[in-house]
Amino acid sequence: GNSVTQMEGPVTLSEEAFLTINCTYTATGYPSLFWYVQYPGEGLQLLLKATKADDKGSNKGFEATYRKETTSFHLEKGSVQVSDSAVYFCALSERETSYDKVIFGPGTSLSVIP
Amino acid sequence: KAGVTQTPRYLIKTRGQQVTLSCSPISGHRSVSWYQQTPGQGLQFLFEYFSETQRNKGNFPGRFSGRQFSNSRSEMNVSTLELGDSALYLCASSLGGVQGEAFFGQGTRLTVV
Numbered sequence: 001g002n003s004v005t006q007m008e009g010p011v012t013l014s015e016e017a018f019l020t021i022n023c024t025y026t027a028t029g030y031p032s033l034f035w036y037v038q039y040p041g042e043g044l045q046l047l048l049k050a051t052k053a054d055d056k057g058s059n060k061g062f063e064a065t066y067r068k069e070t071t072s073f074h075l076e077k078g079s080v081q082v083s084d085s086a087v088y089f090c091a092l093s094e095r096e097t098s099y100d101k102v103i104f105g106p107g108t109s110l111s112v113i114p
Numbered sequence: 115k116a117g118v119t120q121t122p123r124y125l126i127k128t129r130g131q132q133v134t135l136s137c138s139p140i141s142g143h144r145s146v147s148w149y150q151q152t153p154g155q156g157l158q159f160l161f162e163y164f165s166e167t168q169r170n171k172g173n174f175p176g177r178f179s180g181r182q183f184s185n186s187r188s189e190m191n192v193s194t195l196e197l198g199d200s201a202l203y204l205c206a207s208s209l210g211g212v213q214g215e216a217f218f219g220q221g222t223r224l225t226v227v
Contacts, residue, residue: 034215043118043204043218044157089157093215101170102147102216106156 139207
């Protein structure tokens, strides 16, 4: 079945460091891909998305490129801030008969220290 | 527009009791999904409702049930609570169409003692 795999956390970085969180997926068709972020004490928020191969999603300095050849959607940011400390979830959405089914990865916790 | 509203935010129950959680989706959204989030298991899908019909279900026992009303509001019920049911329960709403973009509520923190 479809699945999403993320790098194990927690990830700890110093402020202004470069961030990469790896995400790979398994899907039978052509899914849409998402990154969600969960700040402490809150629900998940959509961070960015890409709906087809080679699309690049971007938001708040974060970027991810839909790589169909490697079935990956790695999240990157050039310079992280303390406020980026959160849990990041990679997810895919694939059409299943008449509706879309969303599958989330396990999440990667990020801590940014001053 | 108003976001997804979940009530209550916090709940403490005793083993064996039952609980009902409520979720009001974004206006116009017809799909409501429920997730259980725990430190050990991560984010696990419970079920999804669309236009008052359950159209997808995760691997949870029958003690977990839900329903959706004609105004798209949804409730989730857990009967015969166990200690392991302690978790953050998240509700997400979407239009129910393509691309699956979901909007989450802040969740209900359930503690079973």
